[in-house]
């Protein structure tokens with residue numbers, strides 16, 4: 124635990140004008156984010172060795188855990204921070220500065236000119252950082268992993284030290300590499316054309332359908348509460364009629380229809396849930412509520428609106444006599460036994476998809492669990508050296524956050540499929556192979572994104588083929604987005620694994636997940652539905668791409684007598700996921716031909732209904 128941190132900005136100019144200090148605030152922000160429980164002290168001092176030394180000693184003697192300095196580490200005559208630091212250190216920790224230098228050298232050779240030092244004085248860790256905000260931001264990321272542990276060691280916090288040692292031990296025993304048959308050293312020998320034929324969409328669909336037939340259906344018992352979206356594995360029959368007794372449809376009086384209009388003695392009161400005690404005879408009625416059982420002898424209900432009170436008890440708590448004003452017909456306003464659901468009728472048929480209404484029916488019929496087709500276990504994995512966890516506080520230079528994994532997880536969830544997070548795999552054959560092995564061990568269908576195109580670091584296909592003996596059923600499809608979409612199978616621990624390696628571009632991943640993965644998963648669960656296809660009118664002219672394109676669009680309904688109108692959601696570039704935000708259809712645009720390079724506004728094109736249609740409220 125880091126309890127107290129001091130940040131010392133060493134700079135003559137910042138000392139004169141503290142608004143010039145940008146690297147101190149960068150360190151402050153980092154500490155606030157990563158050690159929110161720590162007390163933080165900040166100070167700006169001039170480039171004066173004695174003053175720096177004095178402040179360092181002051182903070183160390185005040186039992187500060189960590190002192191970070193920024194500035195004064197270069198070669199100019201006034202740069203003396205390292206000298207001042209060395210003067211107060213009891214032990215140097217040179218590897219900290221070395222690690223920062225190595226990382227910085229990857230960005231700029233100027234890193235050679237930093238003379239930063241690090242070490243400990245008593246129970247305080249002191250680290251010098253260069254003076255620029257950029258360098259500070261990069262270097263603090265380098266030391267981030269050791270800060271907590273380093274301070275635990277210095278402050279002799281044995282519990283924390285043990286936790287880190289155990290973790291290191293387990294990381295060590297479970298190596299992140301796997302032996303691989305993929306050699307990436309001879310980049311010059313890589314194929315310059317894709318060896319995978321470019322299939323038409325319809326061919327890809329047919330292949331997915333045919334290959335997924337290998338999936339061996341399994342069933343499982345689930346509680347009805349968890350069954351929404353599941354496909355029912357066997358017919359379910361009503362074991363009880365609904366209603367189980369003749370029930371009133373109205374609040375009124377149960378009567379004998381033979382009696383016609385006229386006065387009746389109110390012989391009983393039957394509310395919903397009550398059991399009528401004695402039968403009705405002619406000239407009698409029973410006050411009943413909606414849903415209450417009819418007494419024996421009654422064959423109709425007269426709603427309260429069609430009656431008149433004739434006599435009540437003195438305290439008005441009991442109705443004694445009423446007059447029926449409208450002659451009832453036999454069975455009027457009565458639901459006979461089994462009216463809604465006859466005993467033995469088919470409640471849900473094998474192959475039906477469970478929805479909220481069916482769950483209600485099953486609950487009403489006394490079913491708590493049902494047998495459904497088990498969903499395959501779906502793993503989701505991202506690949507790419509550039510990817511960081513979306514939750515990371517800082518982006519390293521040239522990095523981006525992994526948006527595909529959570530997007531695909533959410534997309535599958537929208538369509539009824541849960542998934543397992545298989546993390547981010549790096550673009551290195553051994554690491555990728557290791558990550559794939561881990562993922563295949565826990566899932567039946569693996570959805571990866573990235574690393575399937577022509578780059579020398581696009582390793583999915585070679586690793587699948589060479590390390591897992593996978594069959595690639597297709598590796599390129601004539602579609603936009605999604606050209607390098609890949610579908611493969613392999614045997615792992617005796618079972619067939621289905622692998623969708625989708626392109627890394629977020630929109631390509633989104634569209635291919637809808638078109639290929641959802642299709643395959645639906646087939647596994649024996650769900651027979653496909654995306655509904657409807658004709659829509661283009662709101663504006665569209666220039667066609669050479670490849671058939673699945674354009675993301677939103678529908679509007681300006682004229683209910685006419686077809687809906689589709690408006691594209693902005694630039695359709697494969698990296699621009701905003702083009703899928705709010706999309707409810709994928710327009711199936713044909714590939715451009717010399718005769719037809721564009722479609723004018725008003726053209727009718729097919730659209731796959733992949734999202735909800737909710738219109739803005741006026």
Ligand SMILES: Nc1nc2c(c(=O)[nH]1)N[C@H]1C(S)=C(S)[C@@H](COP(=O)(O)OP(=O)(O)OC[C@H]3O[C@@H](n4cnc5c(N)ncnc54)[C@H](O)[C@@H]3O)O[C@H]1N2
Nearest residue numbers: 505507525526527573574575576577581606626627628631
């Ligand atoms: N020489 C060629 N280059 C490319 C071709 C081609 O035919 N020849 N095809 C292009 C097409 S089309 C596509 S689509 C992409 C597909 O690339 P990869 O599947 O190999 O994916 P990456 O290279 O790993 O990444 C592409 C792009 O997407 C970003 N990305 C990747 N993963 C994620 C993620 N999890 N979250 C957010 N963004 C992600 C990545 O940073 C890249 O910008 O190849 C073209 N190149």
Ligand code: MOO
Nearest residue numbers: 604605606631697
């Ligand atoms: O096929 Mo890519 O998905 O166009 O960008």
Ligand SMILES: [Mg+2]
Nearest residue numbers: 574576578581
């Ligand atoms: Mg690539």
